[in-house]
Amino acid sequence: MLQIKELKAGIEGNQILKGINLEVNAGEIHAIMGPNGSGKSTLSAVIAGKEEYEVEGGTISFDGKNLLELDPEERAHNGIFLSFQYPVEIPGISVSNFIKTSITEKRKAQGLQTLPTKDLLKMMREKMELLSIKKGYLSRNMNEGFSGGEKKRNEIFQMAMLEPKLAILDETDSGLDIDALRIVANGVNKLRTGDNATIVITHYQRLLDYIVPDFVHVLHNGRIIKSGGKELALELEEKGYDWITKEADKKWA
Amino acid sequence: MSEQKRQSEDELLEKVTSSEYKYGFTTDVESDTIPKGLSEDVVRIISAKKNEPEWMLEYRLKAYNAWLEMEEPNWANINYTKPNYQEIIYYSAPKQKPVLDSLDDLDPEMKEMFDKLGISIDEQNKLANVAVDIVMDSVSVATSFKETLAEKGIIFCPISDAIQDHPELVKKYLGSVVPARDNFFSALNAAVFSDGSFCYIPKGVKCPMELSTYFRINEAGTGQFERTLLIADEGSQVSYLEGCTAPMRDENQLHAAVVELIAMDDANIKYSTVQNWYPGNAEGVGGVFNFVTKRGICHKSAKISWTQVETGSAVTWKYPSCILKGDNSIGEFFSVAVTNNRQQADTGTKMIHLGKNTKSTIIAKGISAGKSEGNYRGLVRISKGATNSRNFSQCDSLLMGDKCGSHTFPYIEVKNNSSKVEHEATTSKIGEDQIFYCNQRGIGTEAAIALIVNGYCKDVLNQLPMEFAVEAQKLLEISLEGSVG
Numbered sequence A: 001m002l003q004i005k006e007l008k009a010g011i012e013g014n015q016i017l018k019g020i021n022l023e024v025n026a027g028e029i030h031a032i033m034g035p036n037g038s039g040k041s042t043l044s045a046v047i048a049g050k051e052e053y054e055v056e057g058g059t060i061s062f063d064g065k066n067l068l069e070l071d072p073e074e075r076a077h078n079g080i081f082l083s084f085q086y087p088v089e090i091p092g093i094s095v096s097n098f099i100k101t102s103i104t105e106k107r108k109a110q111g112l113q114t115l116p117t118k119d120l121l122k123m124m125r126e127k128m129e130l131l132s133i134k135k136g137y138l139s140r141n142m143n144e145g146f147s148g149g150e151k152k153r154n155e156i157f158q159m160a161m162l163e164p165k166l167a168i169l170d171e172t173d174s175g176l177d178i179d180a181l182r183i184v185a186n187g188v189n190k191l192r193t194g195d196n197a198t199i200v201i202t203h204y205q206r207l208l209d210y211i212v213p214d215f216v217h218v219l220h221n222g223r224i225i226k227s228g229g230k231e232l233a234l235e236l237e238e239k240g241y242d243w244i245t246k247e248a249d250k251k252w253a
Numbered sequence B: 001m002s003e004q005k006r007q008s009e010d011e012l013l014e015k016v017t018s019s020e021y022k023y024g025f026t027t028d029v030e031s032d033t034i035p036k037g038l039s040e041d042v043v044r045i046i047s048a049k050k051n052e053p054e055w056m057l058e059y060r061l062k063a064y065n066a067w068l069e070m071e072e073p074n075w076a077n078i079n080y081t082k083p084n085y086q087e088i089i090y091y092s093a094p095k096q097k098p099v100l101d102s103l104d105d106l107d108p109e110m111k112e113m114f115d116k117l118g119i120s121i122d123e124q125n126k127l128a129n130v131a132v133d134i135v136m137d138s139v140s141v142a143t144s145f146k147e148t149l150a151e152k153g154i155i156f157c158p159i160s161d162a163i164q165d166h167p168e169l170v171k172k173y174l175g176s177v178v179p180a181r182d183n184f185f186s187a188l189n190a191a192v193f194s195d196g197s198f199c200y201i202p203k204g205v206k207c208p209m210e211l212s213t214y215f216r217i218n219e220a221g222t223g224q225f226e227r228t229l230l231i232a233d234e235g236s237q238v239s240y241l242e243g244c245t246a247p248m249r250d251e252n253q254l255h256a257a258v259v260e261l262i263a264m265d266d267a268n269i270k271y272s273t274v275q276n277w278y279p280g281n282a283e284g285v286g287g288v289f290n291f292v293t294k295r296g297i298c299h300k301s302a303k304i305s306w307t308q309v310e311t312g313s314a315v316t317w318k319y320p321s322c323i324l325k326g327d328n329s330i331g332e333f334f335s336v337a338v339t340n341n342r343q344q345a346d347t348g349t350k351m352i353h354l355g356k357n358t359k360s361t362i363i364a365k366g367i368s369a370g371k372s373e374g375n376y377r378g379l380v381r382i383s384k385g386a387t388n389s390r391n392f393s394q395c396d397s398l399l400m401g402d403k404c405g406s407h408t409f410p411y412i413e414v415k416n417n418s419s420k421v422e423h424e425a426t427t428s429k430i431g432e433d434q435i436f437y438c439n440q441r442g443i444g445t446e447a448a449i450a451l452i453v454n455g456y457c458k459d460v461l462n463q464l465p466m467e468f469a470v471e472a473q474k475l476l477e478i479s480l481e482g483s484v485g
């Protein structure tokens, strides 16, 4: 589904991603871990198409398409979803209005008719139930005055509504309380099918107890320096990053 | 927000596709004009054409003489070439007999023009039960729903008819809130106004429908000087809308209107404007100079609420104001003012607190794009006798790009210590992060900006009647398209 080859990207001449290789297939869950500032959010932003970042080399293909040629909204229409580490406030726009606009635009791009409001509301209710979201939430303004955890839950709610092919969850777990973590992880699992895939960016093994990854990658200084199965996350939890980062630093010095 | 409203918001997003001024067409309706220029004779001709009584002619001549002695004001933050008042045509009426009982009797060509206008008159009538008076160039061409209103004793007619049919009301109130001598443009208007709307709501009557006036400048080189006089008698209620458009021209056209509102004890007036005069092209050529004096007076426990969405005009100078004369009266001002390209706007409000326990609220949202300049200028004056009075002002500016400017000039005078004035101001930019967030959710940049701007203006748009809110959103989008690259 997603193939990233030798991806190099940065900002204002400052290279952040220094040659990323990653392949994600339908049905898989990949976890990306790594120290602060290693480039995890940058990688997700580049996949989503944030123009601020300059791609200096390499390729990204998604379902056979050259992703780098598409605008961010076109990537979204093609099924890429990013749950932001820091969701943005849009004052004055209700959650329901925002999601409705989002779904309408996506359907328009796909040549589908606007979803009747009745169906949309029904779908919203179902997904709210799935994520134990309280009533009244739909008429609040997008992320305005939301607590950290509420913002994260709002991201997953949008994911549930948009049903993406590839979802990238950038530290969705941070800020969630223990119950919310379980609810959100549960939601993510329920939305899993053989046709979609998830990339989970996290600092904590705990999330991976709920969302069990097929692969774990360690990102350090703009490169994936180690990949393994779910047990790699346990090892990292125990030993920290030092033991692999030191080795990598020597290699790339 | 209602489901219906949300739906129409979406339709709106789909509809808008081009950023050209969409109302720029002229209509080939033969018109009856007088030679350009202003003189005592011209004032007499206008008065004669309207068959006016002697007192009205005198009123005009007095205003004209006052105007001769006045000087056109200079404003700190606006630059434009002052109009040559001898090059303007002061009277132009579509030749066919203007006032009709129903829109069906309208000249088909003119009807077609109305259809082309953003607010389709026909549709509005059906949809919203709106009574409409249309002023094209200088004369009212159609007033609808006259009879329905008459049953309740409501008078809604062209002001020229009111001068003939209700002289006692016009004589008593015309110039009572905005005296001819108030300023250069009000004096000019008093001398030459050729039409506008008149409205009287009797005691205790709640007007059953929105009243609306639609203004359009059509003839080249004409000025439009309409006069609106609205009287809400004790305990009555009315919601009034006005909209405006003008065709594209190379030269600037002058629009100098005067609006006077009188809210008697316990009356409630809601006055909404969607202003969309031609703003000139991207280089600032052409466009309407919009110099308007709007003022209302509130008697005991009365309330006046001004809502405006200003997207048009090359230069706008406008401060809808409230004189809170009666105890416990309330004044409100909700405004969105958009400037793009080379537009300049200096707009705001004045809240003059005279009565005890008077309250005012000001919510002003400025949006500047291109190389435009948007200014908020507001005065809150709480006089000595206006004890226990309150004002809350919030002035926000949103900048798009880095070549535009916005300034806020709040003037506050409080003359007693039991009153309280609060002022908040913010300036923000549409963030790349906000746009990217929307993009990531599949919303393209233009639609994202429209969404963000609508959110920013929500507190003001919510004050408008629904059909107007939709129209206003559409205008906001059109006037801001292409402003972020």
Ligand SMILES: Nc1ncnc2c1ncn2[C@@H]1O[C@H](COP(=O)(O)OP(=O)(O)OP(=O)(O)O)[C@@H](O)[C@H]1O
Pocket: A011, A016, A034, A035, A036, A037, A038, A039, A040, A041, A042, A043, A052, A085
């Ligand atoms: N817009 C930007 N401007 C300047 N530097 C940036 C920008 N975005 C990222 N960087 C830099 O690139 C590096 C990687 O940042 P990134 O946000 O991708 O890290 P991360 O792995 O997500 O970290 P964290 O675990 O703290 O979220 C950091 O050194 C950061 O300062």
Ligand SMILES: [Mg+2]
Pocket: A040, A041, A042, A085, A170, A171
């Ligand atoms: Mg990060």
